[in-house]
Amino acid sequence: QAKQAGGRQLVVFDPVMATNFQQTFELENELLHALQTQAFELYLQPQVDAQAQVRAAEVLLRWPHPTKGMISPALFIPIAEKSHLIVDLGWWVVEESLKIAQQIQNRQIMLAINISARHFRQQNFVSHLFYLLNQYQVEAQYITLEITESLVIDDIQDLVTKMQALKALGFHLSIDDFGTGYSSLAYLKRLPIHELKIDRSFIKDLPADKDAAALVEAILAVADKMQLRVVAEGVETQEQADFLNQRAQLLHQGYFFARPQSAQVWLKTWQSSMQGLPRMTALAKF
Numbered sequence: 299q300a301k302q303a304g305g306r307q308l309v310v311f312d313p314v315m316a317t318n319f320q321q322t323f324e325l326e327n328e329l330l331h332a333l334q335t336q337a338f339e340l341y342l343q344p345q346v347d348a349q350a351q352v353r354a355a356e357v358l359l360r361w362p363h364p365t366k367g368m369i370s371p372a373l374f375i376p377i378a379e380k381s382h383l384i385v386d387l388g389w390w391v392v393e394e395s396l397k398i399a400q401q402i403q404n405r406q407i408m409l410a411i412n413i414s415a416r417h418f419r420q421q422n423f424v425s426h427l428f429y430l431l432n433q434y435q436v437e438a439q440y441i442t443l444e445i446t447e448s449l450v451i452d453d454i455q456d457l458v459t460k461m462q463a464l465k466a467l468g469f470h471l472s473i474d475d476f477g478t479g480y481s482s483l484a485y486l487k488r489l490p491i492h493e494l495k496i497d498r499s500f501i502k503d504l505p506a507d508k509d510a511a512a513l514v515e516a517i518l519a520v521a522d523k524m525q526l527r528v529v530a531e532g533v534e535t536q537e538q539a540d541f542l543n544q545r546a547q548l549l550h551q552g553y554f555f556a557r558p559q560s561a562q563v564w565l566k567t568w569q570s571s572m573q574g575l576p577r578m579t580a581l582a583k584f
């Protein structure tokens with residue numbers, strides 16, 4: 299900027315910005331290194347029905363950093379999304395998730411995988427996903443792909459085409475953080491989705507907050523009429539769970555039922571505790 303102005307203009311040095319820039323740059327390099335050395339971990343957080351039965355689990359990425367402790371995906375995903383890194387990281391998550399899905403699909407537990415917009419927009423997204431699905435012998439009906447409303451703002455036709463292809467292959471599609479994006483209700487009509495995930499910000503103030511309650515009820519009514527499954531994100535109290543259970547058949551995901559935990563731990567738990575359980579009916583009924 300200073301150069302463009304012929305060097306006459308003074309650019310104020312902002313130490314805060316400089317630190318952020320450097321930190322971002324450092325993190326980016328470390329992310330790349332972490333990917334190359336397979337340093338990421340997958341956690342799972344169960345999604346349970348009104349009887350507190352586990353029907354599905356969301357895959358949540360974790361980065362155990364050598365010096366900074368466990369780094370939240372809320373921090374490093376946005377950094378990865380600024381570069382092609384998110385694509386490689388995204389495929390790593392998908393591949394590892396399919397290995398998990400292979401082990402739990404006979405227990406009728408679905409797996410929900412977060413997909414970044416930039417990853418989803420890759421030209422080979424559908425074909426490569428299908429290739430991996432076959433490689434790990436997973437049935438698509440056990441996989442839900444969570445995408446956010448940010449995808450909807452550009453090239454909706456490409457989005458619809460891809461989603462239709464995924465649906466035809468048997469995948470379930472979910473709108474994550476529903477209600478927080480730039481969305482309009484109109485796209486719900488156009489997109490071939492199976493599920494809405496109500497964002498935690500709406501669940502947080504239930505049941506006391508009248509506005510939050512009204513919004514959640516409206517979302518549930520729309521979902522019901524459109525025969526969409528609903529997952530409530532961030533259920534932390536009995537009161538929230540009761541409020542939701544009175545109104546709709548939905549899945550709860552939140553600390554009240556279970557915190558995210560290493561996938562290995564959940565796999566062991568499910569393998570030992572669910573052996574005797576009858577096969578559950580398909581989740582599609584929700």
Ligand code: C2E
Pocket residue numbers: 343357358359370371372375391412413414474475498531532533534551552553554558
């Ligand atoms: P998200 O997809 O909306 O995931 C739900 C987030 O809510 C998770 O945060 C989860 O730990 C948290 N959560 C669940 N129940 C509760 C609760 O009762 N109380 C509170 N306070 N929080 C709860 P997490 O694991 O930190 O992930 C943050 C975000 O990072 C995710 O939000 C998702 O957008 C992104 N993310 C995580 N893993 C991946 C991934 O593999 N790929 C991509 N592209 N994004 C990911």
Ligand code: MG
Pocket residue numbers: 356412444474
């Ligand atoms: Mg999610």
Ligand code: MG
Pocket residue numbers: 474475495497531
């Ligand atoms: Mg979410």
Ligand code: MG
Pocket residue numbers: 475497498531
């Ligand atoms: Mg959220």
